[in-house]
Amino acid sequence: MKLTEEQLKEIAKAGGIKEVDLLVSKKSDNQFELGFYNDKKEWDSILSLEFIVGACADRVEFKTSFDDFDEDMALKRMVNLGLIDL
Incomplete structure (x- = not known):
C-alpha cells in the first residue's frame, strides 16, 4: 500500500x-x-494505522492516544482518496 504523508494527514x-x-x-x-x-x-x-490483509477481507486498524478519534470519518476519507473500498 502506498500512502503519502499528505494523505495520512x-x-x-x-x-x-x-x-x-x-x-x-x-x-x-x-x-x-x-x-x-x-x-x-x-x-x-x-x-x-495498519493495513491488515486477510484471507476473506482486508481491514484498517487505527491506534491513537485521542479518545475521541472518529474512525468512521477517517475510513470515509480513505474511501474518498481511493485508498480502500468499504
Missing part, C-alpha cells in the same frame, strides 16, 4: 486530530504513523 484531520501540519510521518511495510520527535529525540506517535 488528511485521514488524521478527518478523524478529528488538529494541527497535523506540525507532525511528520514514518512508514514500515503496511504500517503508517504520524507523530513527532520529543525533546529527548524519542518518537511520539499520535496516529498509527
Whole structure:
C-alpha cells in the first residue's frame, strides 16, 4: 500500500486530530504513523494505522492516544482518496 504523508494527514484531520501540519510521518511495510520527535529525540506517535490483509477481507486498524478519534470519518476519507473500498 502506498500512502503519502499528505494523505495520512488528511485521514488524521478527518478523524478529528488538529494541527497535523506540525507532525511528520514514518512508514514500515503496511504500517503508517504520524507523530513527532520529543525533546529527548524519542518518537511520539499520535496516529498509527495498519493495513491488515486477510484471507476473506482486508481491514484498517487505527491506534491513537485521542479518545475521541472518529474512525468512521477517517475510513470515509480513505474511501474518498481511493485508498480502500468499504
